Amino acid sequence: MTATEPPTGLAVPGAWRVATVIAVQPETPTAKTFRLRLPSPSHHLAGQHYLVRLTAPDGYTASRSYSVASPPDGSSDIELTVERLPDGEVSTFLHDDLMPGDDLEVRGPIGGWFIWRGDTPALLIGGGSGVVPLRAMLCLARDQHRPDLVRLLVSVRRPEDLYYSKELPGPETTVIYTRQAPPGSERPPGRLSLADIPAIPEDATVYVCGSESFSEAATDLLMSSGILPDRVRIEKFGPSG
Numbered sequence: 001m002t003a004t005e006p007p008t009g010l011a012v013p014g015a016w017r018v019a020t021v022i023a024v025q026p027e028t029p030t031a032k033t034f035r036l037r038l039p040s041p042s043h044h045l046a047g048q049h050y051l052v053r054l055t056a057p058d059g060y061t062a063s064r065s066y067s068v069a070s071p072p073d074g075s076s077d078i079e080l081t082v083e084r085l086p087d088g089e090v091s092t093f094l095h096d097d098l099m100p101g102d103d104l105e106v107r108g109p110i111g112g113w114f115i116w117r118g119d120t121p122a123l124l125i126g127g128g129s130g131v132v133p134l135r136a137m138l139c140l141a142r143d144q145h146r147p148d149l150v151r152l153l154v155s156v157r158r159p160e161d162l163y164y165s166k167e168l169p170g171p172e173t174t175v176i177y178t179r180q181a182p183p184g185s186e187r188p189p190g191r192l193s194l195a196d197i198p199a200i201p202e203d204a205t206v207y208v209c210g211s212e213s214f215s216e217a218a219t220d221l222l223m224s225s226g227i228l229p230d231r232v233r234i235e236k237f238g239p240s241g
Contacts, residue, residue, distance in 0.1 A: 014107070016053060021102045022077070027163045031129065032095055033069060033081045036104060042078050044068050046136040047115040047207070047235075050080060050108030054090055064090040067133035067209075067235075068109065069164075071140035081132045081163060114207065114235045118144055121201045124152040125192075125218050127210025130237065131163050134209060138173070147172045151200065155192050155214065192218060197225045209235040 019036040026032050044050075046068075053063040070079035084095040098104065116122050116137045124134040131154050141150045150172055156162045157179040168175070176196060181189045192214075200206070206227060208218045215236045222232055 016105050016107045018103050019078075019106045021098055021100050021104060023100055024098065027081060027165075028161055031081055031083045031163060033079050034094065034098065034104075035070075035077060035079050036106065038076045038078065038106070041074060041076050042068075042072075042109060043074075044072055044078065044109035045111075045115040045117060046071055046140045047133045048109035048111040049133070050078065050106045051110065052080070052090060052094070053105040053107070054093055055105070062089040064088075065110070067136070069132045069135050071136045071143055073143070081129070081135075083129045114209070114233050116140070116205070116207065118146065118149070120149070121204035122150050123198070123200045123204055123206045124150060125155075125206065125208045125210075125222075126153070127155045127192075127214035127218070128157075128161065129163065130208075130210030130214065130235070131168075132209075133235065134207060135164055135168070137207065138168070141172075142170075151198050153192065153196060153198075155210070192221060194221050194224055197221055197227075200227075204231065206232045207235075208232060210237070212236045 017039055019038050021034055022037050023035040024032055049065050049067045051063050051065050053061055055061045066080040066082055068078050069081045082091050082094050085091050118140045122137065124137055126134045134152060138150055138152050141147050152173045153176060155176045155178060158177065159182045162175060176192055177189050178191050179189055206222060208215050215234050219232060219234060
């Protein structure tokens, strides 16, 4: 164990640090992934998040929490995927003004409940932008050559709303379209249903991430399928941006 790793295995958030934007990648018409380089390794776990803070010339500050989209890899780089909200103080700046080479204040990683260490079975259920921390978990499983450990269900309205559309598809991933399905789709458009919940090992943990309404509906389905509440971890997000 090194001096930069706390005894619990969870990184201590510490002080605000300055990260440099090294890449910006559009994901959907309203979402972008920002690759940031920290001054030291992140030591984050899949499922954790970072705070991003903006400071105006007059000293006014605004901060928001964004899940880490990239898996733990021991490097100083992290990826944050941000949805642009029309009235969002932080998200509009990130989308409209931030460019590679710019600096950004961040603090983290944060969170010790909604995490997956990549060594136990997991069912991942995400609605819309709720797939962001689940992508980190999926990538971790793939990087460790253990994709058999995870099953990912992603619910989106239309094909153009799917985050990470080029990398998510795979035998461990099912995409559910609620409004419009792509041509040739075997499943007609419709909300997540009991039939979509796969059988999972008894020792599996279920991670649900999405809006409050999506999370509640998904949790009800899980309970109906016989999955016990203590096996479910939920992360809800609101409209603040």
